[in-house]
Amino acid sequence: MSLPPGFLDELRTRLSLGQVVGRKVMWDARKSNQGKGDLWAPCPFHHEKTASFHVDDRKGYYYCFGCHAKGDAISFVRETENVGFMEAVEILAGEAGMPMPERDPRAKEKSDRRTQLAEVMEMAVQHFRLQLKTGAAAEARAYLERRGLDGAAQDRWEIGFAPDAWQGLWDVLKAKGVEDDLILGAGLAKPSQKGGKPYDTFRGRIIFPIRDARGRCTAFGGRAMDPNDNAKYLNSPETELFDKGRSLYNHGPARTAAGKGQPLIVAEGYMDVIALAEHGFGASVAPLGTAITEHQLAMLWRIADEPIIALDGDTAGLRAAMRLIDLALPALEAGKSLRFALMPQGQDPDDLLKAQGAGALQKLLDDAMPMVKLLWQRETEGKNFDSPERKAALDKALRHKIKLIADPSIRQHYGQEIKDLRWALFRPQRAPNGRGGQGRWQPPQTAMPSTKSSALATGNDHVAVHMREAAILAALALTPEVSEEFESGLEGLTCADPDHAVLRDLILRHGYLGAEVLHEKIFSALGPEALDNLLSSRHVAIIPCIRTPGNAEMARMTVAEELAKLSAAKGLDAEIADAVQDLEGVADEGVTWRLSQAAAAAADATRSSKEDNAEYDTGDNGARISRHERDAFSALMDQIKFSKPGR
Incomplete structure (x- = not known):
């Protein structure tokens, strides 16, 4: 049986190798660093007393320095369970909650087509990068320089330019012998509704390549140069290579940087991510023009246990943060959560970095609030609780949210934190009896009289x-x-x-x-x-x-x-x-x-x-x-x- 393209990539994305291997070994607490996904244990494949078996949970690979066994989650299950490849995939798919696909006789053909599409996308990357060097892109280069990106930075991020021409990229690819269905299948052009030649998807835009975790270009994002354009930012349509809800901008480099100890930062757009990385925050990613999806949240937690959501300090940014809370609550696990760093009013991370530098942003990241605090803020900010009915309505709303948490331990801790916050809100004043002042009650220094x-x-x-x-x-x-x-x-x-x-x-x-x-x-x-x-x-x-x-x-x-x-x-x-x-x-x-x-x-x-x-x-x-x-x-x-x- 052949698996459809992308199935194994999705399976590896959903699984934690540390959890798969952890069922068979006992981690060495002194040598392991769970927070960074750096895990060590005695090798399960040969008898030893020292911890020479290493698991890189972020990259999804293991290696034994004693017997030189190596592989990923699939190979580990094959070796430890003594099963074949497909049986190992079925075991892991069941753990990840992924149904096994039906037999696809055309899987090999589809895999070959995905490879061809990826090659066409690389041709497009090179074309757009060349166009940025031309006279037609002078305004685009000036814009990028005003945003703090010099020529070297433009090359590092492979930024390109799509001239305002209907068939600019189409003609170049056709001249190289690329078939029509591959250009259309890659999302680089759209068929004409008037019977003419297909026309380019991106025209008059600065182009940002979007690569998957393996480094393949799967899509593009384009920023319009015309301020009157209805779509300021435009992404490639979904294709066989590109699923917007399962992709993150700067995924691969951010995963590497996070593995070296940098905090994972989730920003809103390409320029925010680029600005963050250029100022030393390399573990930065962004969703692609939509609210964070369930799949993207799982991807973030595969990179880091506590991603920091750095959203713009405006109404839209706050609204996005509140939606993310509802998405994350049912999926919370011990050690897996989110923190929120809200930018000053009217600023995004790029603005803050330009105005105050990396130190100001670092302070915001250090002070990022846990998710329970933002949940409380959402339910209480701007509201008046001057009656029992209003207090009861608040309690009901918070209980409903806490019930969404599946993990009983986390649910209990959320309940305690909400009780403490409720206490501070409804009982801020204490009687002048020496037992604490403004705010929540403090334990007495000495025992009270009997x-x-x-x-x-x-x-x-x-x-x-x-x-x-x-x-x-x-x-x-x-x-x-x-x-x-x-x-x-x-x-x-x-x-x-x-x-x-x-x-x-x-x-x-x-x-x-x-x-x-x-x-x-x-x-x-x-x-x-x-x-x-x-x-x-x-x-x-x-x-x-x-x-x-x-x-x-x-x-x-x-x-x-x-x-x-x-x-x-x-x-x-x-x-x-x-x-x-x-x-x-x-x-x-x-x-x-x-x-x-x-x-x-x-x-x-x-x-x-x-x-x-x-x-x-x-x-x-x-x-x-x-x-x-x-x-x-x-x-x-x-x-x-x-x-x-x-x-």
């Missing part, structure tokens, strides 16, 4: 509120997996007790990570005895979910009930405050009636007015509540409330 000496014992005016807050925090500390259901209620807790405030903040930030992680955070922030002191307090120890830790349903019921009572008590305080204010004026029966209603509400907020007629009552959330245990807790709360000094 809970027994906190407001639970000294705050006579708000003991009931403190007790209920303690019950809520204790229940969630033991069963943090339910904490996300009560985020809004937790954020509304006043927590006059400083220990309670810290505990509330820790549950909000780390509760979803589980009890073990949360308890470590509590021990670090409040000391090893803080949680035990809270749980052993008399008013907390009698709560059913504390006596049976880990019961999520009971914890959920307790928190919901206590939050509801706190909410009712706050409403009651507001009503009483209004009535007192009214009494300062002319008292009447209406004020007296309101005070009597407030007193009745006070009783209803702390205990049920219904007759006991069963062992369990049904709460507002549908859960079954033990009346005996609930009343025991309410009685204790009433005892504390009505036994204050002076009553």
Whole structure:
């Protein structure tokens, strides 16, 4: 069976040789540099103790300095699995998610044709380069020099020129005996719609050859000299050689430079890439006039683990970055991500290099933001989150994006980072209690006083509120997996007790990570005895979910009930405050009636007015509540409330 042209190239592009070989060997951690794709291990083909087997993951080749075995992914599978060539290809294609092509009896013929097309493209390269030296290209040369490209740079990049003639290249190729279908098949000319001779694809343009990773010219990009031309940049049409969505400008040289340790930079256009490379940033590539595709993203990750996306500092550049985020999220893997270096407003990398030099660009690259920060910026910039509904909409949008990430570990880390960013946005101000200032909460330098000496014992005016807050925090500390259901209620807790405030903040930030992680955070922030002191307090120890830790349903019921009572008590305080204010004026029966209603509400907020007629009552959330245990807790709360000094 013959494979269609380009199939093996695509297979090698999609696969990581390091992953293929890694299933058979144990990498030498001291000798290998995974970040650069430089991997060493004992050879799987002969017995040895030293790591003489070398894999160049970026180039896709291996070599053993002991037994001299060498090859690529296909040859490695053939040797290690003892299979034939086609079986090895089938194994690798399955891993890469590529369906095996149907048998093609004309594969040899197509391969020969691709070779012929590549030869025609090289003829065109030479023709365009010669044209750049002629008098007709004086304006084009002047333009390139204004852009900082002298004659030597023009030669390095093989830049050419297509005169404004309908059959300039066509006539030259025909004179060399090239057949019509090869010229048309290479995308160098288009058939006339009026029955005349085919006409050149590129006319009146500066020409940039586009080469694949193997160095073959597969297409051209042309910049119009006429400022009124509808298409400022024009690429070759897709051909048997050229697939725009699977190609990168400067692919081969960038891969080599990245292998030597340079950061991989993704710019928008040819001139940006050339300017970057001329200023020492050789590992620079560009997509070809379109947004980055899934295939191009895979190619970028084959070159480097963290490509830096250097986009223009305008609306279009930002829009392209945001689209790329949506494309990349489902494909993220451990160690594979993107960083974004956004140029100053109205500038591209070429502009920045000319204005401020390589140092300014290097600083932007060093400060490139991780993808999660740009995702957050997209969802929050220019928006107002002054209502619970708007905050909920933000949470929903971010959860939807995070769910796109297939890797569970990365998904968890994204969730934590988003929580931290959300924390900084919604809770920027801290109470002046010595526990951090503007921004996110900072752990205290020393352990806090024990809970027994906190407001639970000294705050006579708000003991009931403190007790209920303690019950809520204790229940969630033991069963943090339910904490996300009560985020809004937790954020509304006043927590006059400083220990309670810290505990509330820790549950909000780390509760979803589980009890073990949360308890470590509590021990670090409040000391090893803080949680035990809270749980052993008399008013907390009698709560059913504390006596049976880990019961999520009971914890959920307790928190919901206590939050509801706190909410009712706050409403009651507001009503009483209004009535007192009214009494300062002319008292009447209406004020007296309101005070009597407030007193009745006070009783209803702390205990049920219904007759006991069963062992369990049904709460507002549908859960079954033990009346005996609930009343025991309410009685204790009433005892504390009505036994204050002076009553």
